[in-house]
Amino acid sequence: MAAMPDIRWWHMREIHSVGPMNLNVAVLGLGRMGAAIAVRLAGAGWSVTGWNRTPRGTLPGVAVAGDLAAAVADAGVVITMLTDGAAVLDVLGRVPLGRGTVVVEMSTIGPDSVRAVAALLPAGVALVDAPIGGSVGAAAAGTLRILAGGDAADVARVRPVLDALGTVQHRGPLGAGAAAKVVLNAAMITAVAALADVLTIAGAAGLARADALELLRGGPLGAAVERAGAPARAAHFPVALAAKDLGLAIAATRPRADAQTNVPVANATRHHAGAQTEVPVVEGAQTEVPVAEDAQTDVPVVEGAQTDVPVVEGARLKLAEAARERGGARAVPDADLSVLVREA
Incomplete structure (x- = not known):
């Protein structure tokens, strides 16, 4: 019998161009920007679960989980949008991440913290740093400027998700996006x-x-x-x-x-x-x-x-x-x- 083709989600970019993929996205941090990102992704057809460190109300199209484990249980992509590097390290240090997951760090934390996050993640979990240029209005409109850093293959895997939020610029290796954001701000x-x-x-x-x-x-x-x-x-x-x-x-x-x-x-x-x-x-x-x-x-x-x-x-x-x-x-x-x- 011929081998079945590999149809895992990172090989399905073309499918998303004609309809929403069956891919779950977790957004950790539902402040102003995190909430706007979660709602935008849900509106673009992604299945989105959000989580916040402090309780918050409902968001259109977003399932808000009460705990971290529930938020990431079925997620192939985990987005973090938190206050600073310490918060990102704390949250990711407590969340169970399975092999094949890609963490997309969109907070403004600087390249040193990005490297610390990379060292923290378990084997088999990839990291892309992708801080953004633009505010809540740009997130809602899908016109953010996304400054991505990381391995080209990892950036390509999450690009269908990021494309729903704005224009992706792959700035270079891991940490390059964070460095670019520090300069812009x-x-x-x-x-x-x-x-x-x-x-x-x-x-x-x-x-x-x-x-x-x-x-x-x-x-x-x-x-x-x-x-x-x-x-x-x-x-x-x-x-x-x-x-x-x-x-x-x-x-x-x-x-x-x-x-x-x-x-x-x-x-x-x-x-x-x-x-x-x-x-x-x-x-x-x-x-x-x-x-x-x-x-x-x-x-x-x-x-x-x-x-x-x-x-x-x-x-x-x-x-x-x-x-x-x-x-x-x-x-x-x-x-x-x-x-x-x-x-x-």
Whole structure:
């Protein structure tokens, strides 16, 4: 008798193009983005089971499981969309994963955490890191930018699922997607922080806020102007997560301390986004534009800080300060990144 053809799900990509495959997807983490991803996949014809660390209500087309084991019981693809690397490692360390499963790590956790996840997974379980560019609205519309890292064969196996969410860019080996996401987020967050400083300068120079924004819209900060003006329902990026992401950017430079890397703005912004610190932007400084103030000096934004990315650090500090100003004595870590440039 002739051998039966191998029709396991990773050989069935063409079938999905004409109808939904009988493939179960688990989405672990049903926050704003995780929920949007789960609903989008369910709407595209996939059988989706979701799980969240804290109880949540129903989602259209998604079976919400009460425990991890039930969520992944029949899943060929397990997507994680969690807060940080520690959360991803905790959840995946407790979930029973069978041979042949592919974990698609879509959180923003950085390449070091991706490698730690790979070391944690049991034999026979593959990993693709696939963080995303875009917010909840893009997830709902299937227009996310998906930055995939991993073995080409593993990326190909999960591509039918990812294609339902947006455009897949295979950036390279495992960790390459996470590295690309760190770069994208550092650029976006520090640009918004820079916009906040520039608006302060505009006000001091006598330029109306609306005029300044219109002027900047056509320049290098145009994308930051658009991001700052986006409605919260379309783009929500909590300052606490922005601070975490800038921390990943700063950490990425540490192994290269001997390479004379210098990113002070990113470092200072991270302190702001932390939203829990009482450290002033620049101790004793009489300025509301610390990044600009520091631009002509080699002194780091926070004196004594051991960082090669002072610009990022400056942006982090700005986020923390902005969140405190609008939250009173208690910081508001869930405030959107645009809090930096909102009028009080």
